[in-house]
Amino acid sequence: MYAFDFEKPTTVADAVAALADDEAQPLSGGQTLIPTLKQRLAMPSKLVSLTGIPEMQGVCKNDAGEVCIGGATPHAVVAAEAAAHYPALAALASNIGDPAVRNRGTIGGSVANNDPAACYPSAVLASGATVVTNNREIAADDYFDGLFMTALEEGEIITEVRFPVPQAANYQKFVQPASRFALVGVFVAKFADGVRVAVTGASNDGVFRWTEAEEALSANFSPDAINGLTVDAGDMIGDLHGTPEYRAHLVGVMTKRAVAAAS
Amino acid sequence: MAKLSMTVNGRAVSGEATGNRLLVEFLREDLRMTGTHVGCDTSQCGACVVHVNGKAVKSCTMMAAEADGAEITTIEGIAEPDGTLSRVQQAFQDYHGLQCGFCTPGMVMTATKLLEQNPSPTEAEIRHHLEGNICRCTGYHNIVKAIMAASGQDVSKIAAE
Incomplete structure (x- = not known):
């Protein structure tokens, strides 16, 4: 790692102030950032830890019935504390990485990083969640912007993610066994006004909504409803773990499994 | 600094x-x-x-x-101050849950937490919980067996020796 300073503020306001310095970078659980620093792929002058800020911790339900998760809440806490409110989201959190990674990695870190194979972006997009930052609220549909790209501005911090709770939902992940990231992951969420389907791990553009499947499932929420529907393999990731055609096929398989498990 | x-x-x-x-x-x-x-x-x-x-x-x-x-x-x-091994450590010794021993400190720390959270885990739960701990010697069988034994469960039905 290159040399850098370390700060651990205890309020969002202090963290925002600390991040105003040139080349300062926020550090949440560090399960992606620290390996990145070790490879010298980043050279911050200062890391600003977000893990000591009480207002960014924990899971609760607001008056609108949304599940609100503090940006620096570790996956293990989401798995435990969201289980009663939003079981599909808790189940997703309980299968990220491994137990030690889940004790450090956070929802805000994952959503801010927007790794194309991360699990959380699919839940945020399929749920139509709201990403709350230190100065605004961003709808999920306006938030994700391609590989590792989001609507966040420099120095902007995710303080909370708010999830509307669907009538039924499920996440199915085809695990890449070495990394435990999703080779393909599909989150299906059925709301009173329609079904949303978000796919992670598969596309060269990162997480995306599979709108054809959404329309079919909104009319008929059963696995058979998407028979004959396919995603274009031309947009899919191809690497040593799987071809674009293989990933395109998996999108359909995982969507059917998620619908079967949710209904 | x-x-x-x-x-x-x-x-x-x-x-x-x-x-x-x-x-x-x-x-x-x-x-x-x-x-x-x-x-x-x-x-x-x-x-x-x-x-x-x-x-x-x-x-x-x-x-x-x-x-x-x-x-x-x-x-x-993890051991008692007088050197008495913990339940998990003793089970690793009794069931030969290690060969070279390099991964063992992490295995013991992970297994100790698992048994605090889940005092009687199934074999599948143990294997799932060990996803972030890699052992290149044992093939995991005796590690899983040791953790089950440390939880006080019968290990005679766990397959491989």
């Missing part, structure tokens, strides 16, 4: 660390507690697992400064 203080295995310790010092470096190189191992240094293998404020974490993927003020338990703090 920033001053750090923490409690390690019940003992108050302090030291200085640069911002880019890892917790595992602080434990091994500054405190000279070399029971915590570095296998991969990429947060894959789990040989560096320690408990920070009661949670199992990979100490190669946490900054030392992040642990300022924390309560830490390492493999050196």
Whole structure:
């Protein structure tokens, strides 16, 4: 790692102030950032830890019935504390990485990083969640912007993610066994006004909504409803773990499994 | 350099660390507690697992400064003060849950937390919980067996010897 300073503020306001310095970078659980620093792929002058800020911790339900998760809440806490409110989201959190990674990695870190194979972006997009930052609220549909790209501005911090709770939902992940990231992951969420389907791990553009499947499932929420529907393999990731055609096929398989498990 | 203080295995310790010092470096190189191992240094293998404020974490993927003020338990703090092995350690010995032993500190730390959270895990739950701990010698069978035995369950039906 290159040399850098370390700060651990205890309020969002202090963290925002600390991040105003040139080349300062926020550090949440560090399960992606620290390996990145070790490879010298980043050279911050200062890391600003977000893990000591009480207002960014924990899971609760607001008056609108949304599940609100503090940006620096570790996956293990989401798995435990969201289980009663939003079981599909808790189940997703309980299968990220491994137990030690889940004790450090956070929802805000994952959503801010927007790794194309991360699990959380699919839940945020399929749920139509709201990403709350230190100065605004961003709808999920306006938030994700391609590989590792989001609507966040420099120095902007995710303080909370708010999830509307669907009538039924499920996440199915085809695990890449070495990394435990999703080779393909599909989150299906059925709301009173329609079904949303978000796919992670598969596309060269990162997480995306599979709108054809959404329309079919909104009319008929059963696995058979998407028979004959396919995603274009031309947009899919191809690497040593799987071809674009293989990933395109998996999108359909995982969507059917998620619908079967949710209904 | 920033001053750090923490409690390690019940003992108050302090030291200085640069911002880019890892917790595992602080434990091994500054405190000279070399029971915590570095296998991969990429947060894959789990040989560096320690408990920070009661949670199992990979100490190669946490900054030392992040642990300022924390309560830490390492493999050196698992046995009784008189040297009596913990339930998990004793089971690893009894069931030959190791060969070269390099991964064992992390295995014991992970298994100890599992049994705190789930005192009677199934074989499948144990294997799922060990996903972040890699062993290149044993093929895991005797590790799983040792953890089941440490939980007081019958291990005669676990297949491989």
